Amino acid sequence: MNNIKMLRVEALDIFRALTMFLMLFVNDIPGLRDIPHWLLHATEHEDMLGFSDTIFPGFLFAMGMAVPFAIENRFKKGDTTGQVAVHIFWRTVALLVMGLFTVNRDTIDATATGISKPWFSILMVLAFFLVWSVYPKVSGLRKWLFAAMKLLGVAILAYLFYRYRGVNGSSFSPQWWGILGLIGWTYLVCASIYLLIRSDLMLNLIALGLMLGCSVCSEAGLFSTIGFIQYLPSEATLHAFGLAGVVASILMQRFANPERPNCFLLLFLQIGIGMLIAGVVSHNFWIISKLQATPTWFFYCCSIFFPLFAFIYLLTDVLGKSGWFKLLAPAGKVTLTCYIIPYVWYSLQSLLQVSYPEVLTSGLPGLLKSIVYSFLILAIAWGLMKINIKLKV
DSSP: OTTOOOOOOHHHHHHHHHHHHHHHHHHHOTTOBSOOGGGSOOOTTOOOOOGGGGHHHHHHHHHHHHHHHHHHHHHHTTOOHHHHHHHHHHHHHHHHHHHHHHHHHTTBOHHHHSSOHHHHHHHHHHHHHHHHBOOOOOOTHHHHHHHHHHHHHHHHHHHHHHHOOBGGGOOSOOTTOHHHHHHHHHHHHHHHHHHHHTTOHHHHHHHHHHHHHHHHHHHTTTTTTOGGGGGSSSOHHHHHHHHHHHHHHHHHHHHOOTTSOHHHHHHHHHHHHHHHHHHHHHTTTSOOOTTTTOHHHHHHHHHHHHHHHHHHHIIIIITOOGGGGGGGHHHHHSHHHHHHHHHHHHHHHHHTTOOOOGGGGBHHHHHHHHHHHHHHHHHHHHHHHHTTOOBOO
């Protein structure tokens, strides 16, 4: 099935846009008072699936769904396997580098570094845009100018790395890799596996099963005696979310048909029910925990993602209601830009000492403020895209 024709569906872009929008929202609500506990992340040892705990895995699932499209499109354009592998490598490097800088900014010691956290953030984002913006294909002087801008971005990152000092004298380090770093590792795993086995459903199911097996063994403590395991970049559970998305994408190609949608919708609903049953069984052994990346967390989240995607597919590709999600469009088209902009937003807010009225710091008004904020970020990203400024790795 390596020659499968990849048919793009609107539901995929909207699903990714929805997860990005909700990521902006859940990243803004911490600190609000008097809001429902279920909206927040569960603590490390708390047995709970908070709403916030479903957003990052939802993004990994959406990323996994996009992997087959991205790779097959590159082959369609004439890329060789080696060229696709090189693209996967450099895309991973970009995500890891951005993840490292974003996670280290959280522990910066402004006194020792000589750069405040807001200014570190602004310079960091400026460098990201200089290095990874989508530059037009030109020749002559403009080509050299764009190359110089990329080098300037690299120089800024090198400067920030050199000047960095963390709290208690800590140095620049991977720490937990940051959200973008974790996305990078999961992308590397999913894209590499797909590059090897392509759209073979059975092999992809086996890959997902093996990754879930690693997650179960890890939670069971079977890897605790293997020294190098502690240095692995992330939990197998995160990679399993991405691989589940890859499997979902392959199933979508085989069964999704807007004219006869019942088979596809029923299949994804059945998978959701199966995941729910697996979650209930798994719950007898492990708590629901994002921070511990338990298999239970995986199963309960996937019991939401499969039916939710099917429902969005029904609304958009079958019933033609994609216009309902028009305001979320930027989050699906310039996703990375949307994620990076808040680092500048919060930094400027700190430097300018701008604070919200007391009424917007708690309860329903606070939540509405976070919703408006999320839409403003999308509007800014859309405006930047209109003047050809956007991040792409």
